[in-house]
Amino acid sequence: MATRGRKPKPTALKLLEGDRGKGRRPLNKNEPIPPEGAIKCPSWLLPEAKKEWKRLAPALEAMRVLTVADLKAFEGYCQA
Numbered sequence: 001m002a003t004r005g006r007k008p009k010p011t012a013l014k015l016l017e018g019d020r021g022k023g024r025r026p027l028n029k030n031e032p033i034p035p036e037g038a039i040k041c042p043s044w045l046l047p048e049a050k051k052e053w054k055r056l057a058p059a060l061e062a063m064r065v066l067t068v069a070d071l072k073a074f075e076g077y078c079q080a
Contacts, residue, residue, distance in 0.1 A: 034068055039061060041057070049075075056074075057074070
């Protein structure tokens with residue numbers, strides 16, 4: 001079965017692109033936003049994984065790429 005067109009862009013990306021122009025759909029005001037909070041390095045990570053966490057986590061948090069919703073995947077990346 002074929003897909004029904006392009007997947008919608010996240011609202012944050014639409015805001016970065018700027019000018020909305022005429023005839024475009026309005027921004028999604030109800031888009032889910034992951035909760036913000038302090039993201040701490042888990043104590044169970046191996047020493048090498050903790051180094052990787054400390055290297056990447058601050059930059060990813062500052063860019064709002066790493067959120068609470070991404071923790072398990074990021075832990076797995078650091079541990080690998």
